Every structure is written in C-alpha cells, then in structure tokens.
Amino acid sequence: MKEFELIKNYFTEQAVKRKDVLLGVGDDCAVVIPSEKQNIAVATDTLVAGVHFPVNTSPRAIGHKAIAVNLSDLAAIGAEPSWVSVAITLPQIDEHWVDEFCTGLFDLCEYYNVQVIGGDTTQGPLSITVTAQGLIPVGQELLRTGARSGDWVYVTGELGDAALALAHILGKKELDKTIFDKVRQRLDFPTPRVLAGQALRSYASSAIDISDGLMADLTHMCRSSKVGANLVLENLPLSESLVAALGQEKAIEMALAGGDDYELLFAVSEDKKVGLEIALADTGVKFTCIGQLNPSEKITTTLNSKPAAIKVKGFEHFSKND
Amino acid sequence: MKEFELIKNYFTEQAVKRKDVLLGVGDDCAVVIPSEKQNIAVATDTLVAGVHFPVNTSPRAIGHKAIAVNLSDLAAIGAEPSWVSVAITLPQIDEHWVDEFCTGLFDLCEYYNVQVIGGDTTQGPLSITVTAQGLIPVGQELLRTGARSGDWVYVTGELGDAALALAHILGKKELDKTIFDKVRQRLDFPTPRVLAGQALRSYASSAIDISDGLMADLTHMCRSSKVGANLVLENLPLSESLVAALGQEKAIEMALAGGDDYELLFAVSEDKKVGLEIALADTGVKFTCIGQLNPSEKITTTLNSKPAAIKVKGFEHFSKND
Numbered sequence: 001m002k003e004f005e006l007i008k009n010y011f012t013e014q015a016v017k018r019k020d021v022l023l024g025v026g027d028d029c030a031v032v033i034p035s036e037k038q039n040i041a042v043a044t045d046t047l048v049a050g051v052h053f054p055v056n057t058s059p060r061a062i063g064h065k066a067i068a069v070n071l072s073d074l075a076a077i078g079a080e081p082s083w084v085s086v087a088i089t090l091p092q093i094d095e096h097w098v099d100e101f102c103t104g105l106f107d108l109c110e111y112y113n114v115q116v117i118g119g120d121t122t123q124g125p126l127s128i129t130v131t132a133q134g135l136i137p138v139g140q141e142l143l144r145t146g147a148r149s150g151d152w153v154y155v156t157g158e159l160g161d162a163a164l165a166l167a168h169i170l171g172k173k174e175l176d177k178t179i180f181d182k183v184r185q186r187l188d189f190p191t192p193r194v195l196a197g198q199a200l201r202s203y204a205s206s207a208i209d210i211s212d213g214l215m216a217d218l219t220h221m222c223r224s225s226k227v228g229a230n231l232v233l234e235n236l237p238l239s240e241s242l243v244a245a246l247g248q249e250k251a252i253e254m255a256l257a258g259g260d261d262y263e264l265l266f267a268v269s270e271d272k273k274v275g276l277e278i279a280l281a282d283t284g285v286k287f288t289c290i291g292q293l294n295p296s297e298k299i300t301t302t303l304n305s306k307p308a309a310i311k312v313k314g315f316e317h318f319s320k321n322d
Numbered sequence: 323m324k325e326f327e328l329i330k331n332y333f334t335e336q337a338v339k340r341k342d343v344l345l346g347v348g349d350d351c352a353v354v355i356p357s358e359k360q361n362i363a364v365a366t367d368t369l370v371a372g373v374h375f376p377v378n379t380s381p382r383a384i385g386h387k388a389i390a391v392n393l394s395d396l397a398a399i400g401a402e403p404s405w406v407s408v409a410i411t412l413p414q415i416d417e418h419w420v421d422e423f424c425t426g427l428f429d430l431c432e433y434y435n436v437q438v439i440g441g442d443t444t445q446g447p448l449s450i451t452v453t454a455q456g457l458i459p460v461g462q463e464l465l466r467t468g469a470r471s472g473d474w475v476y477v478t479g480e481l482g483d484a485a486l487a488l489a490h491i492l493g494k495k496e497l498d499k500t501i502f503d504k505v506r507q508r509l510d511f512p513t514p515r516v517l518a519g520q521a522l523r524s525y526a527s528s529a530i531d532i533s534d535g536l537m538a539d540l541t542h543m544c545r546s547s548k549v550g551a552n553l554v555l556e557n558l559p560l561s562e563s564l565v566a567a568l569g570q571e572k573a574i575e576m577a578l579a580g581g582d583d584y585e586l587l588f589a590v591s592e593d594k595k596v597g598l599e600i601a602l603a604d605t606g607v608k609f610t611c612i613g614q615l616n617p618s619e620k621i622t623t624t625l626n627s628k629p630a631a632i633k634v635k636g637f638e639h640f641s642k643n644d
Contacts, residue, residue: 026466028530029398029401031364034360042352042440043352043440044407044442046411052444087368087409089368119366122370123373127444131409145349
C-alpha cells in the first residue's frame with residue numbers, strides 16, 4: 001500500500017533524534033541505551049475505531065490521542081517519556097488520512113522530545129497500539145499503592161468535558177456549536193500531564209491518570225492503597241462550558257463518571273502539601289484539592305458540607321474491571 | 323467481558339517473576355530496571371486475524387505465534403528476551419478460546435524466562451500486538467548493515483514448510499494428512515531461534531530473521547549492507563515433507579519465496595566460520611551454509627554449479643516493501 005510507504009517516510013524523517021537511541025527504525029529491532037540511574041516505565045494502550053474514538057474522528061486527533069493516552073500513563077508514574085513503538089493497523093485509507101494521522105502523532109512526539117523507535121504497519125480494521133517508554137530516577141516512581149489515610153486528594157485540569165463531547169457525538173445530548181467546539185478539543189486532543197507528573201515525584205504519595213472517570217480511577221487508587229476517600233463535590237474543577245450545558249448537578253455527575261479526561265489524580269500528605277503546590281504552580285498546570293483520604297475503604301461525597309446523593313452513571317460498570 | 327477477567331488472571335498469576343521487573347501488571351505502567359552493561363532491543367509486531375494467520379487457526383497457536391514472531395526479531399539482533407507487553411483486541415470470544423490463547427502465549431514466555439509486564443485488552447476485531455524487549459551486551463548487536471563481500475551466508479533450520487502448510491489451508495495445494503500435520507506445526511508453532519541468535523553475537527557480521535521469505539529477507543540484508551549474494555540452491559535446507567509434497571524444484575521455489583519461517587539468516591566472514599560453527603553446534607540448532615556474498619549488489623542463484631533460472635513467486639511483491 002502507498003499508505004505504508006508514507007508512514008515509513010514519517011518514521012525515518014522524524015525531527016527527534018535522541019542520543020540514547022542507538023538504532024531506530026529499519027532493522028529487526030530498535031536498540032536503546034539505558035542509564036543506570038534511571039528505571040524504565042513501560043505503558044501500552046490500544047485505540048480501536050468505534051470503541052475508543054468515534055469512527056468519524058479526525059485522523060489528526062486519532063494520531064494525537066494514540067500517543068497522548070500512553071504519555072498520560074507515563075506521567076501518572078512520574079516518568080519522562082523517551083521512546084515509543086507504534087503499531088498501526090489500517091484498512092485501505094487515503095493518503096490524506098495517513099498524512100493527517102502522522103502529523104497528529106509526530107507533532108506530539110516532537111513536543112515532548114519522544115522518538116518513534118519502531119513499530120509495525122499492517123492491513124486490517126483500524127486500530128493503533130502504542131507502547132511508550134519513559135525514564136524515571138530510581139526510587140521515585142509514583143505508585144497507586146502509596147496513598148495513605150489523611151492524604152489530600154488533587155486533580156489537574158478540569159473534568160467532564162471529554163465525556164460531554166462524546167455524549168453529543170453519540171446523540172445523547174444537544175449542544176450549542178460554540179460549546180461543542182470547545183469540549184470536542186478536550187475529547188480529541190487530550191493533554192498528557194507530562195511535566196506535572198514529573199513535578200509530583202518528590203511530593204505525591206500516589207498518582208493515577210483519569211481515563212475511566214474520576215470515580216472509577218479514584219476507586220482503583222483507593223483499593224490499591226487500601227484506603228477510602230471523601231470528595232467535596234463543590235470543589236470539583238468544572239469548565240464554564242460544562243456547567244453552561246448541564247447545570248451544576250449534572251455537570252458534577254459527568255465529572256465524576258465521565259472518562260477520557262487524561263488528567264492526573266494524586267494524593268499528598270499534609271506535610272508535603274505546600275511543597276507540592278509550589279512545584280505544580282511552576283508547571284503552569286491548573287490543580288485543585290477535591291477531597292481527603294480516610295481509613296474507611298469506601299468512597300463518599302459531600303456537597304456544601306452535607307452527604308451528597310449524586311448518582312454516578314456507569315460506575316458499576318467500571319468497578320467490574322478494577 | 324468475562325474473557326478480560328480471565329486474561330487478567332493469566333497476567334497476574336504467570337510463573338515468571340524476573341528480578342529486573344520492579345513493577346509488573348496492575349499500575350498505569352510497568353517499571354523495569356535496566357543494567358548499564360546491556361542495551362535494550364525493542365521489537366513490535368502485530369498479528370491480524372485473516373491477514374497474518376488463517377481465521378480458523380487454533381487459539382493456542384495464535385498465542386504462541388504472537389510471542390514467537392517478536393522473540394524471533396530479538397534473536398536476529400542477538401538479544402536475550404526479557405519483557406513483553408501484550409495488547410489483545412478480541413471480539414466476544416468464548417472462555418475456552420481465551421484459555422487456550424493464553425496457554426500458548428504464556429507457555430512460550432515461561433520457556434524463555436520472559437515476563438509479561440503489561441498490556442491492554444480491548445474489544446474489537448481480533449488482533450494482537452506484542453512489544454518485546456531484550457538485553458544485549460553493549461556493542462554486540464547483530465545489524466543488517468554489517469555483512470561484507472566474501473562473507474558466507476547461513477540459515478538455521480529448514481525453509482518452506484510454513485508456506486506449504488499455508489498453501490494447503492488456502493486451497494492452493496492438496497496434501498496428505500501426514501505431511502500437512504507436520505508442516506502445519508511449522509506454520510502454527512514457529513520456533514524463535516533465541517539461543518542461536520545469542521550464539522551468533524561474537525561471530526556473525528549480520529543477521530535477520532526470515533519472515534517475508536528467504537529471497538526477500540536476503541534482499542533486505544544485502545541492500546542494507548550494500549552487497550550482493552549468490553545462493554547455492556542445492557544446499558538449501560528442505561524438509562523431507564516439503565520435497566515429498568512438491569519435488570525438488572518446486573520445493574526450492576517455496577523455500578526461496580515462502581515466508582513465515584522465522585529462521586535466522588546470517589553472514590560470517592571466512593576467519594570466523596569455524597568458531598561460528600562450533601558455537602552454533604552447542605545450541606543444537608541445525609544450520610546450513612547456503613551461499614556467499616559478493617560486491618555485485620545483485621542476488622544470483624546456481625543449481626549444481628550452473629546459473630539457475632528458478633522463478634521466485636511473490637518476490638516482486640515483497641521487494642516493494644523493502
């Protein structure tokens with residue numbers, strides 16, 4: 001296929017040439033040079049057309065997202081992304097599509113100085129699997145298991161916008177064009193919180209990225225760390241677009257259950273709270289304290305200091321796959 | 323899906339627990355501990371149902387092959403396999419299928435002390451992408467570019483059996499059941515030449531694994547190394563089954579063009595020939611000298627000392643994707 005040749009050109013002509021890549025694309029394997037002071041974090045995520053993105057998603061967004069979701073996993077453990085392997089399965093798709101897809105993919109790699117070291121291109125139903133690797137100083141990994149009762153719970157960015165865009169695309173929610181255009185950016189071009197993840201290394205007790213939805217991923221963290229949590233719902237960071245489209249109560253529900261946010265959720269002990277806030281402020285990323293961990297092994301919510309009875313759509317579903 | 327739970331059980335309960343895996347399945351990323359004396363080889367291959375294996379292939383074979391084709395790439399560069407990430411996309415398939423698939427996959431990993439450190443399970447059309455990593459002492463990589471004019475050309479094992487099995491499955495060639503059963507093993511359960519690849523490190527000038535067919539992969543090596551080759555066709559290692567089914571001439575054609583052999587093709591200089599043969603004999607793997615490199619930048623063939631006019635089916639096709 002001509003499309004394969006085009007992808008090959010992107011692979012060989014990419015701008016990023018890292019010194020720790022001894023051999024990139026073109027042999028049986030890539031060869032990378034590790035450093036003894038850093039461990040290597042490895043993340044793998046697959047995006048399937050019609051499952052992980054709507055079939056009419058722009059190819060540039062698909063390319064971006066395939067990298068972004070993996071860099072988000074690396075960010076959640078505190079790693080600095082370095083190398084990615086990209087396996088692309090595509091039906092006969094036109095050259096314009098492939099060009100746009102590769103632009104989205106390589107632009108994001110270039111931004112973070114990540115080299116595409118290899119991969120595979122095969123013919124079949126559209127899907128992309130990326131394995132991303134990153135470097136992390138020995139002993140500084142941010143694990144899901146590290147959270148402790150009493151720690152404060154934070155998130156970066158704002159939650160629920162991607163879910164709102166998806167609801168509109170699936171015909172479940174009418175939206176003004178202005179609002180849809182804004183929230184669609186958050187669905188199609190999520191920002192992996194790479195710098196924030198690295199800033200958290202010396203401060204956070206635990207971190208995870210929000211891909212399944214705040215409630216589901218908080219559950220993952222709480223179960224791994226054997227703690228519970230209370231969320232202060234009026235503190236959830238919601239965009240103006242989300243509140244304008246849904247009103248506060250439904251906006252909160254969507255922020256809790258939505259998914260596809262690719263923000264970081266993390267915990268920090270009382271004594272490291274100030275240091276963490278200073279370190280994060282340096283990265284320019286918005287962050288918000290949304291609750292506190294406790295020994296209950298349950299997740300509760302309060303709204304304006306009263307127990308909240310907000311239903312989390314889809315939560316039962318996600319909890320199956322913890 | 324219940325199938326996902328089953329896969330998760332296999333991931334968490336696998337027998338291999340390597341000391342250089344700090345964090346395996348269960349967090350956002352895996353974390354591995356590199357060694358300063360070894361570089362890391364990274365290979366990625368995707369198998370798509372109906373493209374890379376017939377749709378009625380046994381699930382155990384699919385699981386085996388998904389790992390084997392990647393370990394074969396690592397072998398071709400001389401690496402010792404260590405960690406794999408496995409991305410599985412499957413439609414609703416029954417638990418028996420998944421159980422057999424995982425058995426094939428984890429059995430091969432266990433045999434080579436390879437740990438499955440992570441991956442992804444998603445719903446969609448059946449395909450498997452594996453990223454395999456391996457360790458290789460600094461400076462001992464076997465590259466495609468290292469072959470020199472005058473070097474001898476070798477292959478491991480026997481060639482063409484997998485292609486014969488595929489021809490039968492596709493209805494292009496009738497076969498006795500006894501013969502089919504033998505050659506189907508070579509298609510479904512290829513043996514990655516892991517130990518042979520490591521034995522070659524100190525001796526071979528270049529190596530590649532034969533996935534596209536001997537002629538196509540020899541072309542890859544020759545182009546990368548800017549040399550030509552002459553193959554002595556009567557020396558090609560052919561199985562009794564292949565010759566019995568096709569006769570010598572057609573058997574040679576299939577060995578040249580077939581593909582899916584996953585044997586190693588390698589070059590060695592005159593002065594290292596004896597050392598190489600001793601090192602390989604220790605591994606118990608069959609190996610055969612099948613020709614010599616020359617400065618022509620062309621590939622020629624001789625049969626019983628005369629120029630051969632054997633047509634290589636599919637060669638034009640493969641040469642497009644060099």
